[in-house]
Amino acid sequence: MARNTPIASERKPANGGAEKSYFKRLAGQWDIQLMVVPALLLIIVFQYIPMYGVLLGFQDYSLFKGFLDSPWVGLKHFEAFFNDPDFNRVIRNTIVISFLKFFIGFPAPIILALMLNEVSKLAFKRVIQTVSYLPHFMSWVIVAGMVSSMLSTDNGSINMLLQQLNLIDEPISFLSLPEYFWSILVVTDVWKSIGFGSIIYLAAIAGVNPQMYEAAAIDGASKFKMTYLITIPSIMPVIIIFMILAIGNLLSAGFEDILLLANAGIREVSDVIDVYVYRIGIENQRFSYATAIGLFKAIISVALLTIANFAARKSGNSLW
């Protein structure tokens, strides 16, 4: 019986060279495969195995029994979470903090970039840039240490300033009071990230065709109009990409910063999903429950990211 289509090993290779079987070819490039395979193994061990670990959320995992022998409980932990009295405040805090950080923290670097762009004295610009990038490179421990030093009742600078201006009589214990926490968190976050975040926007702004500005100037446009009608639309692709990522991260309202700045007294306002998972899972060792919560968050985040990307695709700028 004649074959019409050649089998793989009989097909003429595209390079017109000697015919080689799959295994021969693979063996032939063992040296570059060797460059790649160990790294992939590391990725599989440290990134993919934990991905399978999310299955713990469907078990009653016990350290003693291990993964294979722990009983399967289906959606029990998810139901427990939704009915947990903590659920409302954790979700509320996560969304509120996330929104606050987004509406204040997202435009801030853009505005800084726009302002820096208007500065003509190069030396001044460089100084401000250098100073503003610095907080990004400090660890959150350092930043939290500085924040609690500035806000302390024991002659912290902020309390001293407010007392000097006669706005308050007694020092305020900012970090112990729930009503200040969200503000402290957002201000600190902006402080730490505004400088470094402005780098990309500054680069994008620098890439705008100067002729557009010249044409607008001839037409008599004011600086405001130029910013509004030329600069911002020109950097819109960059803004949209970052906005998609920000929406995908909506449920990640912070972690290290909250862990360090919050304390047991203000959990009512400081508990967000990631912090809650940490405390329940690592400190209280309720592994399965915490994993289930984490998985819930991951699923919602992927959904948000996909929706945001889909919506952005319509405007022509998207991640994929």
Add this chain to the structure above:
Amino acid sequence: MYGAIYISLCVLGFATFYPFWNSAVISFNNGMDTALGGVTFWPRDFTLDNYHIVFKDKRIVDGFIISILRTIAGTFLSIMSTAIFAYGMSKKELMHKKFYMVVCIITMYFSGGLIPYFLLIRELGMMDTFWVMVIPGMISVWNMIIFRTFFQGLPDGLEESAKMDGCNNWGVLFRIALPLSGPVIATLSLFTAVYHWNDWFAPSIFINNPELLPIQTKLQQILNSNIMSEQLSQMNSAANAAMSRMKSNITTKSLSMATMMVATIPIVLVYPFVQKYFVKGVLIGSLKE
């Protein structure tokens, strides 16, 4: 209009810099004097005592050394292994290239979460080891992509002439590709080093042995106990506050600030010289979208 911009930028610059300056000032001030209050822009009672104490404290010195070791080992291993990985991935003839790439990209969007990762480290017996701070994060997909793009941009002629001289792929990698990627290596190494130096969280959950803790984690423990003491003292009366301070052996504010400075000085000192690499690095990363 311009005036408003200049003023706002000045305010921003000041607000950004002041907390750091204030902490430094307090660290150079006598601890007892600081407790009296009111130290802001300049030390009132200048002293190097706090730093003497800090550098003599074995726990701090140990933490500093561990941080240095971790940063050097972690950065070197990560950059080297990622660069080798990326070079392999940049070769057109690599079989299953697309599959490997997909494996990598997925990890940029999905992750197992903290708890499975924690349990895995436990299972692997990596708790309470130095290597738990270095090995798991060794391969950075992001950096691999940056390296790979760079390697793909190198002219084919270089590789061909090297191979005619008898070099194999590994030879080309180490003798040609890596030497040429100096700026990329420098930039990515800086970012990686900063990450390693500043990471306090992973050691805090994976390591219990105090001799293995890096300085950021130790600092976090010191500051944490300070905060708790301060809150306890606020809840009681002033007399109780003084008592609880003496009882709990609190680190004075000046001492805490000196420890903080020690934990961040390496970054601050190196920063002005390498700032331009950082800026370039951000742009390299973003253009690869």
